[in-house]
Amino acid sequence: MSNLQIPLDAETKAIETPEDHRDELRLWLRLLTCSTLIEGEVRRRLRDQFDVTLPRFDLMAQLEKTPDGMTLSDLSKRMMVSNGNLTSLVDRLVTSGHIERRVSEIDRRAQIINLTPAGRSEFRVMAAEHEAWIAEIFGGLTQREQKDLMRLLAKTKLSARNAIIGVAQ
Amino acid sequence: MSNLQIPLDAETKAIETPEDHRDELRLWLRLLTCSTLIEGEVRRRLRDQFDVTLPRFDLMAQLEKTPDGMTLSDLSKRMMVSNGNLTSLVDRLVTSGHIERRVSEIDRRAQIINLTPAGRSEFRVMAAEHEAWIAEIFGGLTQREQKDLMRLLAKTKLSARNAIIGVAQ
DNA sequence: CCCAATTATTTTAGGCTTAAAATAATTTGA
DNA sequence: TCAAATTATTTTAAGCCTAAAATAATTGGG
Structure with missing residues (x-):
């Protein structure tokens, strides 16, 4: 035998050595x-x-994009976190004065969450710094590389979503 | 004024409009x-x-790569999690019979963690499935795209590490 | 109209995570 | 040698996170 790595029977290869996905x-x-x-x-x-914390920053970032506020359900979809998780996160941000909540007038089950003026201005300072950090972190990539990476990640996102839907539905 | 988007004085542009890192x-x-x-x-x-859970799977994955076992400190570095975090995670995996720990003979502060035979064989079944899931999730990318993404992420990792070291040291 | 299904949120139980302080063993340098 | 510094781990306090069950309000079909 000259090469022990190669299966004896090519026909059975797919069965005996499953596809390599390393x-x-x-x-x-x-x-x-x-x-x-x-x-x-x-x-x-x-x-x-x-x-x-990052979750608090993320929550404020979502609110900053929607001046009219959002419900908890909307937030949970956008942030990709569970509904129950938001309850306590929102509680803490209300306590610290960064956001405020009011019951929706058209649906008394729902609450509309909004940044307070203080929360908004504090967030803007943090967001500007944050943006600079990210630029620094990706600074080793050329414009071209950033563009390529962006495209490949878009494709990855699509591919992942397809795989996920394929299972769920 | 024909175009309100362009600052009046190009000299002061860098000061008045900070660099855009969007x-x-x-x-x-x-x-x-x-x-x-x-x-x-x-x-x-x-x-x-x-x-x-994913943390338990990750821990077992690290152990599977090192047949002679590892200390908690080694594990914490490899998994990029805090030391204190591992204590309870390891406790639970010992309780469930997947791993075992023994005090190091050369350093009585340290513990050597190892997969049990049952833990190892259970892990291998999970790992094979896991590998297939990942292949499915990235299945929408061609070989070429996967290779490009791999290279760009390697560069991203380096760039990020430089930015991090630049601050810490 | 009215009740069943749906939708929004909260609660609960359990696990993961961190930073910082505490404990315990080892190493090192005077 | 031996005390100070270092290293390995655990404990503590607080927050984040999820799934599943519970609560409460709304909507839709008969």
């Missing part, structure tokens, strides 16, 4: 590493420089 | 969306099909 696994682990690395650094800077 | 921000948000989307789906399938 490259996709490496790709996923690298994507996850990038995300974890950057997210951790953003968390650290938000805490050190503004004494704010 | 593209980098969009890039980061897209990266984060991909990561969150895929991670959420992996969590869901691990729970539904194997009744295991």
Whole structure:
């Protein structure tokens, strides 16, 4: 036998040696590493420089985009977190004076969440810094590379969504 | 005035309108969306099909790569989580019989963690499924696109590390 | 009209996560 | 040698997160 790596019978190869997906696994682990690395650094800077957590910052970022406010359900969809999770997060941000909530006039089950003027102005300061951090973190990529990465991630997002819907439906 | 978008004095532009980093921000948000989307789906399938959480799976994955076991400190570095976090995670995996710990003979402060035979064989079944899920999720990308994405993420990782070290040191 | 289904939110139970302080063992340098 | 510094781990306090069940309001079909 000259090469022990090659199965004896090519016909049975697919059965005996399942397809190798190690490259996709490496790709996923690298994507996850990038995300974890950057997210951790953003968390650290938000805490050190503004004494704010990332979930609170994210919630305020969503509200800043919608001047008329949003319901908790809308927020939970946009932030991709569970509904129950938002209850306590919103509570804390109300307590700290960053946001306010009022019961919807057209649907008394729903609450409309809004930034307070103080919350909005504080958020804008943080957001400007945050944007600069992100630019710094991606600064090692050329404009062209950033554009390519953007396109490939768009495709990845689509591909992932298809795989997810394929299971759920 | 024909165009209100252009500052009157080009000299002062850099001061009055800070650099625009919205593209980098969009890039980061897209990266984060991909990561969150895929991670959420992996969590869901691990729970539904194997009744295991992602942190437990990740811990076992690290141990599977090192047959001689690891200390908690090594694990915490590899998994990029805090030391204190591992204490309870390891406790639960010991309780469920997936891993075992013994005090190091050369350093009585340290513990060596290892997969049990049952834990190892259970992990291998899960890992094979997990690998197939990831392949499915990235299935919408060609080989070429996967290779490009891999390269761009490697560069992103480097760029992020530089930005992080630049602050810490 | 009215009740069943739906929708919005909260509660609950359990797990994950961190930073910081505490505990315990080892190493190092005078 | 031996005390100070370092290293490994645990504990603590607080927050984040989820799924599932519960509560409360609205909507739609008969």
